[in-house]
Amino acid sequence: MARTSTTPPATAAEPGTTPGLRLAGLTKVLGGRTIVDDLTLGIAPGEMVSLLGPSGCGKTTTLRLIAGFLHPDAGRVEVDGADITDLGPERRPSAMVFQNYALWPHMTISKNVAFPLKVAKVPRAEIARRVAEVLELVGLSHHAGSRPAHISGGEQQRAALARALVQRPKLLLLDEPLSNLDAKLRVRVREEIRDIQQRLGITTVLVTHDQEEALSVSDRVAVMNEGRIEQVSTPAELYRAPATSFVAGFIGSSNTLAALDLGEGEPGVTWVVRPEDVRIDPSGMPGVVRRVLPHGHYAEVSITVRDTDLRAFVTGAAPEPGEEVGVRIVRALRYRDGRLEDAHVEVPA
Amino acid sequence: MAAGTTRRSTGGTILLTVLVLLVAVFILGPLLWLAVHAFATRWRYPNLLPDGLTLDWWRVVFAEPELFGAMQNTLFFAPVTVLLSAVICLPAAYAFSRFSFPGRRLFLIGLFATNAFPKMGLFVAMATVFYGLRLMETALGIVIVHVIGTVVFMTWIPAAAFSSVPRSLEEAARDAGAGRLRVFLTVTLPLALPGILVAAVMSFLASFDEAQGTYLVGAPSYMTMPTEMYSLVLNYPKQVAAVFAILLSIPSVVLLLLTRRYIMGGHLAEGFQIR
Secondary structure, eight states: OHHHHTSOHHHHSOTTSOOSEEEEEEEEEETTEEEEEEEEEEEOTTOEEEEEOSTTSSHHHHHHHHHTSSOOSEEEEEETTEEOTTSOGGGSSEEEEOTTOOOOTTSOHHHHHHHHHHHTTOOHHHHHHHHHHHHHHHTOGGGTTSOGGGSOHHHHHHHHHHHHHTTOOSEEEEESTTTTSOHHHHHHHHHHHHHHHHHHTOEEEEEESOHHHHHHHOSEEEEEETTEEEEEEOHHHHHHSOSBHHHHHHSSOOEEESOTTSSOOOTTEEEEEOGGGEEEEEEEEEEEEEEEEEOSSSEEEEEEETTEEEEEEEOSSOOOTTOEEEEEEOEEEEEETTEEEEEEEEOOO | OHHHHHHHHHHHHHHHHHHHHHHHHHHHHHHHHHHHHHHBSOOOTTOSSOSOBOSHHHHHHHHSHHHHHHHHHHHHHHHHHHHHHHHHHHHHHHHHHHOOOTTHHHHHHHHHHTTTSOHHHHHHHHHHHHHHHTOTTSHHHHHHHHHHHHHHHHHHHHHHHHHTSOHHHHHHHHHTTOOHHHHIIIIIHHHHHHHHHHHHHHHHHHHHHOOHHHHHHHTTTSOOHHHHHHHHHHHSOHHHHHHHHHHHHHHHHHHHHHIIIIIISSGGGTTTTOO
16 A cells, blocks of 8 residues: 555645646557556645656656657646646746757857747846846856857756746756766756755656666655556655565665575565665574675675575675675565565564 | 888878879869960960960950850849749758658659759750740749759758757757747757758859750850850850859859858857868
């Protein structure tokens, strides 16, 4: 029942009254394949929700359905209770930051940012004021006159964000906005985006395949697989109690076992054990250390127990490869037919 | 060993220099011959220098009504051809690049097919149709012949230019609130402009140089510079032909220089990396 318990109250409300974004039974078939399959999701005003999943899970298609670049084969998209399913992208209250930023190379940064306001026939003086304001917000004032090709990737990313924010959209859509940045910059820019999003209180959908990114900046994360949402939860809940064995395998690292004693087990039941819940203990099951990967303050240790490889996170002194050790599982999650049955099974010594 | 390499490279340098000089003589020689003749009273073999210099031949070209009329005709047909060709072909180019429709490839290849056969055969067939439509010896007939000759440039090159504009740039403009036409005018067209200008230059030159079809359809009512060139060589002193040839090559040179300056080196190239 983990699935229903994590469904936000927004989806339960009647259509036409719900503030924020509401996707209802959204379905999209492309080239004979169902890319998005009867997807329902509600996002509260000011909330930041990530669509997380492996490539091909339908998360980008979902975002393009929200933005209006695609028309769903079934279902509705509502913003603040208004049905926008049949509106073109230019008439939707959403603004998107594209994966490759999609800045127009023949315009300066300030012209890029001013474009949505010019199209909306905002008076000239107000355009100048709002463009200056938003460039200040993203820290790009000194590059107002530069062309996109002459600024760095991180700056282009912020220019694209400015172009979206200047429209004061009801909905901010981010399509893998950090995937073209190097690792260090990615962490910094994602914190900046989260900071701006919270300050402006703007409803945001972030599409990403990077679970660390999703877990670190979102209020809630929707894990997608094969066009469906497997689970929508807060990042902490997602890690603590993954609703399906797919989510358990996708979020964090884990060992999936048929039985806790590594024997036959009962049919339909699988166990998921987090590496931090696998302890090295002389009184446990005998095993042999295969591999040790030091990660700084902890080491990832692969141990073979009864022909099964177990992954363990060991803090302090790590064993040597080839060493014989005892292994004990202290806590596990139990799944029956792929669904969570018990999120906290304590294993007695 | 080192000496051997040096000697061989010295020999290579000499060979290269000779080759470059030969090519230069081959290309520049006739041009020089033209230039000298255009200003010479008389220049006969074996004299190294012309007998005297004069501007008379230029005066003849501009005073002779037939020759001046041919220049006027050419300067009328070339721009009209480019404009009409752009109006007809650019929407087609956009469609080829952005939409997939049945027969798309067939149409694209078909455009090439008109250039795959000897032109004269095509023109004779066209003349038959033109007689029926009373288009022989009309300006419209000549424009049609010229436009047909430019269709390949005006479709293929701009289609490639439109295709090189990433769709996400258009989507971003839609997302920012712009309708389809506005997106085309503010994003797609400016970014495809270098390709379109190259196509326009090539079409202009194609129309400027077109002789066979123009002669067949237009002569003798409408003579252009290339068609006048035929009778010029036979009926005037060769100095007049030289002046005319120089006039005929001016647009090519000017347009090539402009292309280099504004398209290959300008900011338009930035989005394309075509420098």
